[in-house]
Amino acid sequence: MLNALSYAGYGHGSDLKSDVMNWDGKEYVWNGTAYQSRDSSNISLTNSSLGDIFTFIAIPRGIAHNVHFTWIDDNGITASKPYIYNGDPSDNAVIISKKVYLSDYDIGNTSTFMINTGIPDADNSTGFYNIVNVKMTLWRM
Amino acid sequence: MRILKRDGIRSLDESAQLLLIAGFAVGVGIVVLTIMLNNVIYASNIASESSIDTSRYDIANAIQMTTEAYEDAYKAATESGSINNTTFENQLQSYEIMASKNFAISGFTFNFDNNTRYEPYFTQNGLASGRDNWTIISNVNTTDMFLLEINDNTLENSSNSLLITATNNTGLLWSVEIYNSSGTIQINVSNATAILNTDSFPASGISSFNITGDVSTFQFQSYTEGNNYSINVIGGSNSAGWCTFSGNLTNGEDYRFARLWVVNPTITMHSYEMEIARTLPISLPGRVI
Numbered sequence: 558m559l560n561a562l563s564y565a566g567y568g569h570g571s572d573l574k575s576d577v578m579n580w581d582g583k584e585y586v587w588n589g590t591a592y593q594s595r596d597s598s599n600i601s602l603t604n605s606s607l608g609d610i611f612t613f614i615a616i617p618r619g620i621a622h623n624v625h626f627t628w629i630d631d632n633g634i635t636a637s638k639p640y641i642y643n644g645d646p647s648d649n650a651v652i653i654s655k656k657v658y659l660s661d662y663d664i665g666n667t668s669t670f671m672i673n674t675g676i677p678d679a680d681n682s683t684g685f686y687n688i689v690n691v692k693m694t695l696w697r698m
Numbered sequence: 699m700r701i702l703k704r705d706g707i708r709s710l711d712e713s714a715q716l717l718l719i720a721g722f723a724v725g726v727g728i729v730v731l732t733i734m735l736n737n738v739i740y741a742s743n744i745a746s747e748s749s750i751d752t753s754r755y756d757i758a759n760a761i762q763m764t765t766e767a768y769e770d771a772y773k774a775a776t777e778s779g780s781i782n783n784t785t786f787e788n789q790l791q792s793y794e795i796m797a798s799k800n801f802a803i804s805g806f807t808f809n810f811d812n813n814t815r816y817e818p819y820f821t822q823n824g825l826a827s828g829r830d831n832w833t834i835i836s837n838v839n840t841t842d843m844f845l846l847e848i849n850d851n852t853l854e855n856s857s858n859s860l861l862i863t864a865t866n867n868t869g870l871l872w873s874v875e876i877y878n879s880s881g882t883i884q885i886n887v888s889n890a891t892a893i894l895n896t897d898s899f900p901a902s903g904i905s906s907f908n909i910t911g912d913v914s915t916f917q918f919q920s921y922t923e924g925n926n927y928s929i930n931v932i933g934g935s936n937s938a939g940w941c942t943f944s945g946n947l948t949n950g951e952d953y954r955f956a957r958l959w960v961v962n963p964t965i966t967m968h969s970y971e972m973e974i975a976r977t978l979p980i981s982l983p984g985r986v987i
Binding site for chain 1: 759762763766767770771773774785788789792793796797799800801803951953985
């Protein structure tokens with residue numbers, strides 16, 4: 558799934574990168590019909606290729622799933638926040654991850670993105686922003 | 699009351715002891731079997747360590763990120779027009795530092811070198827040794843920009859010409875053949891059945907062709923409009939040069955590909971078990987957004 562979402566055509570970023578760029582920093586939970594913010598039931602996950610592919614593949618097959626975004630912060634320490642969280646995985650869970658390159662061009666408003674997500678600009682003096690490790694955990698209930 | 703003899707009593711004692719020992723042995727056996735069965739059930743339900751070599755996925759991930767890093771660094775370095783080498787190098791260095799930290803978590807060292815930019819050829823990867831015949835883009839609906847610049851000094855003769863074609867599922871729609879004929883640049887424009895136009899001019903170092911739209915020399919639009927077509931290169935190593943393509947695909951998305959330079963860095967990754975070194979030709983500006 559991560560490989561499919563990582564494909565980028567000429568002049569386009571990948572769907573996986575778009576999901577990171579569009580992230581508002583909130584944690585989403587599957588409520589039976591949609592991914593809904595843990596903070597507010599009025600907020601649903603939209604414009605998410607990860608959400609779409611889980612709805613299409615994982616949910617009909619009863620595969621539970623979490624997605625965490627992980628990055629290295631200003632102090633060189635690994636930080637992680639859940640993007641989709643459906644509980645603690647079982648001992649049989651499978652973990653897959655893919656690193657996503659982000660530039661200032663990708664992010665646009667870097668200060669807003671930093672405030673929402675906590676992902677810092679690794680180098681303010683260049684157009685490079687940071688690298689986010691998208692970690693997907695799948696398991697059978 | 700029956701009186702048992704001494705020998706009879708001893709025989710009964712021995713039988714009882716044997717029964718006790720047998721009972722104890724059976725009990726121990728049941729405990730051992732229970733523990734073993736429990737272990738089997740537990741082990742079969744625990745995910746075991748995978749034996750799949752994941753290094754190929756890590757190097758593929760590194761290639762994708764590094765390609766994007768070069769494209770973005772080039773974009774940042776050319777914002778003011780001509781390329782700013784300091785900006786280009788600094789941005790790549792920032793990326794390399796952060797990528798090496800991220801791959802360290804996965805158990806890999808990561809670095810790359812050689813940011814030298816080379817004049818590209820029309821091959822698939824941009825190097826003179828790259829694949830000659832390849833498809834630049836498929837499922838094209840319209841082409842808004844089609845620019846070629848040929849380095850006349852590298853252009854070969856008619857037997858090794860550079861050919862750019864537009865094809866659909868029925869075959870050739872349009873083509874332009876370019877070659878050097880004793881110091882004269884020769885152009886032959888064709889459709890599926892006939893030569894539409896020929897032109898020639900003295901070699902001047904760099905020959906520029908704006909094929910966009912329907913200019914009379916090339917008539918590209920007339921022979922491709924309304925088709926779902928691919929743009930292909932044949933004989934890409936027969937000339938160095940630059941190209942820019944942009945337009946819309948049949949799925950409604952736009953596309954853009956440009957190649958003004960090619961870089962060929964070497965990515966090196968080490969783990970405890972292996973070392974991976976991979977040269978990575980990258981077209982610049984490439985898939986500029």
